[in-house]
Amino acid sequence: MQFQQLEKIKSKHPSLSSLIDSLANYICHEVDEGRTRIVPGLAATYMKRSEAEATALLMLFEDAGLLRHQFDVVCTRNDAVLLSFPDLSDLQNHIPLHCQLCDSEHDSEDLRVELAFEVTSVQAFKQHAIA
Amino acid sequence: MLKQAMNCPNPDMRELILKAAHRYFDTDIKQSAPLPMWGLIVMLVAFYLLVLGTVVWAYSKLPVITASVVFVLAFSILSLLIGVVLRVGGYISESSLLTIWKAGFKAVTSPKRGAK
Numbered sequence: 370m371q372f373q374q375l376e377k378i379k380s381k382h383p384s385l386s387s388l389i390d391s392l393a394n395y396i397c398h399e400v401d402e403g404r405t406r407i408v409p410g411l412a413a414t415y416m417k418r419s420e421a422e423a424t425a426l427l428m429l430f431e432d433a434g435l436l437r438h439q440f441d442v443v444c445t446r447n448d449a450v451l452l453s454f455p456d457l458s459d460l461q462n463h464i465p466l467h468c469q470l471c472d473s474e475h476d477s478e479d480l481r482v483e484l485a486f487e488v489t490s491v492q493a494f495k496q497h498a499i500a
Numbered sequence: 501m502l503k504q505a506m507n508c509p510n511p512d513m514r515e516l517i518l519k520a521a522h523r524y525f526d527t528d529i530k531q532s533a534p535l536p537m538w539g540l541i542v543m544l545v546a547f548y549l550l551v552l553g554t555v556v557w558a559y560s561k562l563p564v565i566t567a568s569v570v571f572v573l574a575f576s577i578l579s580l581l582i583g584v585v586l587r588v589g590g591y592i593s594e595s596s597l598l599t600i601w602k603a604g605f606k607a608v609t610s611p612k613r614g615a616k
Contacts, residue, residue: 384512421504425516428523438524457526484524 372493374433382429391416392426396436397494405488407436427486435493436486443481444468451475457482501525543585551578 375393379386395415396407413423430436442452442460447470454460460482465474488494505517551574558570583600586592592600
């Protein structure tokens with residue numbers, strides 16, 4: 370089956386065609402494994418590219434409506450994702466943040482923010498994987 | 501991320517990285533022709549001498565209170581100029597410049613909060 374959104378991205382950026390395919394394959398693999406949270410650093414490792422390049426390509430997928438970005442607030446002690454926001458400006462209203470695993474309140478020193486992307490069109494990637 | 505963009509040979513990818521940096525990390529684009537370090541130092545020294553001259557002139561010609569106001573204003577302008585030079589030189593981003601000024605303004609206007 371034709372992955373129309375992917376073809377649109379490739380037609381806009383023909384010089385990045387192979388990288389876009391590589392990223393789409395990575396996302397398909399993740400979706401197949403039941404994971405819908407895409408981390409730029411892990412995508413970069415798979416593609417053997419820099420994290421900046423992976424983030425830029427993920428942005429194209431978001432523009433095509435295939436992904437949606439979010440900022441995950443992570444506990445630095447146990448790496449648990451405590452909250453997710455679409456906009457970082459919301460973060461200040463939720464600090465200090467309670468971590469159930471640590472059973473304590475964390476301020477900004479015990480937290481880090483990670484950019485991640487959530488797959489919005491799981492079906493599209495599954496169909497692409499089959500094709 | 502901006503550093504990686506500058507090192508990227510593909511112009512299409514470079515543009516995308518800058519766009520992504522701006523969208524996700526509120527980072528603006530670095531100047532395409534950064535100011536060389538010697539130019540930066542000459543400008544900073546020139547500004548400093550200008551402000552220092554103004555302060556010396558103020559204390560020698562004006563009453564002490566008025567001269568003190570001129571002193572404070574002169575150094576405020578000097579700090580703004582230093583920030584602007586660093587921004588023009590591409591050493592700091594626009595958001596960094598604004599954040600520094602916002603923090604400085606808060607520190608000056610809310611001494612009680614700063615004392616906590």
